Amino acid sequence: QVQLVESGGGLVQAGGSLRLSCAASGRTFSRNAMGWFRQAPGKERQFVAGISGNGGNTGYADSVKGRFTISRDNAKNTLYLQMNSLKPEDTAVYFCGAAQLSHSGYYTDLPNYDYWGQGTQVTVSS
Numbered sequence: 001q002v003q004l005v006e007s008g009g010g011l012v013q014a015g016g017s018l019r020l021s022c023a024a025s026g027r028t029f030s031r032n033a034m035g036w037f038r039q040a041p042g043k044e045r046q047f048v049a050g051i052s053g054n055g056g057n058t059g060y061a062d063s064v065k066g067r068f069t070i071s072r073d074n075a076k077n078t079l080y081l082q083m084n085s086l087k088p089e090d091t092a093v094y095f096c097g098a099a100q101l102s103h104s105g106y107y108t109d110l111p112n113y114d115y116w117g118q119g120t121q122v123t124v125s126s
Helices: none
Strands: 003-007 012-015 019-026 032-039 046-051 059-060 068-071 078-083 092-102 120-125
Touching: 003 059, 003 078, 012 032, 019 092, 019 120, 032 068, 032 078, 046 068, 059 068, 078 092
Parallel strands: 012 120
Antiparallel strands: 003 019, 019 078, 032 046, 032 092, 046 059, 068 078, 092 120
């Protein structure tokens, strides 16, 4: 059974930092694209950052470029999102996703992801 478990969310003041982790179990994803999405209350789930299986290709939403960094440790089957200079508008539930098929790049669209974690809440106070 495949499981993705996010951790690292919490309450932080504007300008602060958080590091999210997503631990995968049940299979390895070293050749699979993975990504982070977020969903604020009343809004759709939106792409935040994506990464290829080998970590060589990454992409970000314009709203987080220069502030967030996605990375992965395939030996630990774990995905990360380092979030710096956080803003109140970053407040959301953050989800990690993994694609079932191997891919040399990363995906920005929800339908390309087959597995999802339960989400972790990030709240940024002003």
